[in-house]
Amino acid sequence: MSQQTEDSPASGEMPHYWDDDEVDHFITSEAHTKKKTPEQFRETHVDIDRIYADTLTPLGISGDFVTQENVLDAITASNIDDPNRIFILRGEPGSGKSQLCEWTKYQINGYGKDDDGVEDYVALHVSRSQTRMDQIIDVLTEPLDVDTDVRNIDDLDPADAASAIVEYMRGIWSTEHFSDQEIQELTENRGDNSDLREIFAKNIREYQEALDSRDENPDFNLLTRADFRTLRLQLSFSTKLTENKDVLYSVLKNEAHEYLSRNLVGDFKEQLQQYSEMYQERGIRPVLICEDLTTFSVLKEQLLDHIFELSSSSYDIVLGWTVGWEQDNIDDALAREDAATYMQGRSEGYLTMTDENGEAYFLDDDASVALARSYLGAIKRNSDAADAPQDVAEAFDGLYPFNERFIHVAYRQLNDEGSNRKTPRLLLLRVVKHCLKSTWAPYEAMKSNSFVDTPTFEIDMKYDQIYQDVSRWYGVPVEDGVGVKVGIFETFGIELPDDDIAAVKGDYVVFDKGKGSAVLDKIKNPPVPDHEVDTEDDEDDKESNSPEGEEGKEAADDEEPEDEQVEVIDEPELSEEERERQRKFQEFQDWVTSGEEYPSSDTLHDGAVAVLKRWHNPTRLSNPNSSTRSVGGIYYARGDSIPVSIQGDQQRQASVDIELEWGAEHADLYTPMLEYGLFDMFDPTTTNFDQLRAWADTNVAQFQHEMREEIEDCLPEELTIEKTLVLAQFFLINAARGVEVDDDQIPTEIAFEEYDSNQSYGKPIVENFDRDSAFGQAFTNLTVSSGDISDLIEGFFLLKSNVVDYERLSEARREVAEDLEAHVDAAMVIDTDELADAYKVGTTRNNANTKVSSLFDRISDYAAELQRLTVDDDASHIQKALEPVERWYDSGHTVDQLAEWFETLYQCAGAMDVPIKSSYEDAYELLTESPEEVKLTAFRDDVEQFRNMGDATGVTFIARLHDFARSQDEQAAWEIYGAFDSLISDLQDQEHATGADLEHRIKQLSEYSNYEQKRQSIVSLTEDL
16 A cells, blocks of 8 residues: 655655555566456567567578567468478576567457457467466367366376386387386386486476476476486496487486376377367467477477477467576487577577577667556556655656666666676566565665665765765766756655755756766776877867956856756667676775675776886885896795785785775775776876875885785894895805805805806815715705895895995895804794795796795705714815825925935835835826925915814805815825825835834934934924024
């Protein structure tokens, strides 16, 4: 009943000028309802004048759009004895198939006594609601006055019916596709879910239940593909069933269906032929209208078999089905792999109601308004409620409680559970009925409507929420902004805004457009990359537009304004691409103003990333003052994008990110980012680049600060990233050539020195440590990372190519050098367990492959193994080389003395028949022919150094290894004393006839005695000093 009152309604409520019962009567989930009279159908029908015809052969149309009249003309272009002519009608549920079918019925049969329809034709319309066998047969035979004996599936006992079908197949059925033995195994009573009795009974029961509770017609199948799969896995000939599953499934299912249909209605194919002949005898051409093939349930296979055997009878057939059913079931229905192609090839018309997105072709802005108007008019005319006052009707374009704009917007915003389907049924059910049944005004009722996306609001965000809510549904574009009729506010009891906030002009309250409106304008007219502005022309225009300069302006201001008339701007319908952009903008508005779900947040994300990348390399941590390119840095390289987080939607779980928070105060900042995501460019005429730059600077600095904090959390307090890199580089150069800290300084050039282990004296570490040893592995791993370390050194310590950031580098060098041991010890306890794998080393984000954690682990492992090195365990080759020197060397030796001794030893060797080795000859030759190469003074210093390296560890130990290798390469004395010792050893091994020890005999030689006398006198002299 009407809820209209004389008093103005409270804000958010609305007067009702209709009865809820009539709303339920006219708007149902079924397009066809017996409750609607022919006259009521006629008054609610909207012409369907845009149907896509792949073919409409009778009219010679192919690949073009046709109207409902074209379809009717094609159907009624037959002769009475023509074979079957089939017109396939397909589309999404609710797209108008049923409406078109019922309209066709009324055109052929007429609306009543005064409308005879099309002569010599009769429409046999099986609607979606007529699912019983007796209803279907009654429709087919009503004009013939034939008695029929029909049973219905919903009257069957599922278990009894299933058992009867299986027993028939077990006892009588024979087919070329199965042997008798296979049929017996198929129909065996297994008593489980693979038993055909259980399968058939279950499917009959589920169909019966679905008929009682359905919103849409259930598709009846005694055997589903899932059932067939369960069955075949239990049979001995499972391989045969699997290899030929498409054919054998259809054979088994169709046989069961045919047996059931014979028991319900008899031989349906034969009946169709008989009815056709009876109509011919009466001079009538029957038009069988089957708006949904699934209505025929168990009869559909026989119906299809019969009608597509075109010569079997004489019908014009309109055959409808949904796109979804066609995709999933059409091959099974006709037992052909190419059923859809076969049917299309044998049809006179192949018609589609919806596009690939599920939108009804015919339902554009005008048709959607006409549809809503027709149903609203029918509901109100049939209600007992009072009519709406004339001023209310005019304020709402005769569509109260909607206006034309409301219907346009609501239809465009339809969202059928996440799909883009937009159909007449959805508009009527989800918009019109939803609002008419609500006590709230539509702008409030739609807030709880999950089937309609909230539209964008075009007015400025400065206005109160109530004006934003109303304008987004009822506001129309006008010359000065967005206009809402005064009568709409008055009808809903909403106080008008003050004139200084929003002026009343004519019948409209006109609101200023906001940022959102500018974006919508760009959606219709996208920005272009380059804009050339002729400022002189602009100034000329400004001057010419002023009638008399400032005086003219003042005179105009002084004039009394007449009643202003607002011109409503007629906007063209948006294209599919424009509508998609509008949807994304609308979702952005909902999120930024109220934090709602943001499905298309990637659009804003892409724009934010573009802003950050415009002035920065956001995920790169290196020298912030550097302008050099292609040097190393630490990158946050998780995923394929910069870590921008959208609050409440793309909320990242990473510990560091750049977050975009929702809130109306951020709308101005975010809008250019959104525009970039929509148009792949910034509009140079409207974008505030200074604002974006400031945001980017702040957020990148904060992000990189968070990167540093997270990375340095794995380092002990003695180390920073910079000091760790300096230490690692020092490790490498120390390992390469034995460099040490000198006067608490690490030279600058060492920081940028390329690691090269190839020295003139060899590779001491490689030559003296097994590669598989702990230190050997740590050393190898560190050298593998030498390129990364070198790249990072450049990235953190260069300002530009070949320009060093001395201040930054000096601080790190000084602190490491002043307490090297403490920093090496600190490196030993680097712990990267909690460091994210996202941090990687590279010269660009795309080539950043080395994990920082792996690099730091290698530095830490090397430091640990370095500190474990000892002289006793790791310098045995030095100790071994020192043994002959310790035995024979004296700092007072001269080259001549050594040469004399060798000559004497040679004589002894000859007397004792000891072979002379080449090393002895080389040493003697060196002493006698190149004495200047034997530098005993320098050798003395080296010997002292190696005698006193007992406590050397870490980098000092590595330096001594290099010193020793270098000394061996440069000092011939090592070979001479080695040869001296070896020759004496050979002589000692040769026993003398007297049995005296050779070393003792040598010391008795006159030359040695003279030497000892001189040495002792020098010792005595030095002792007295």
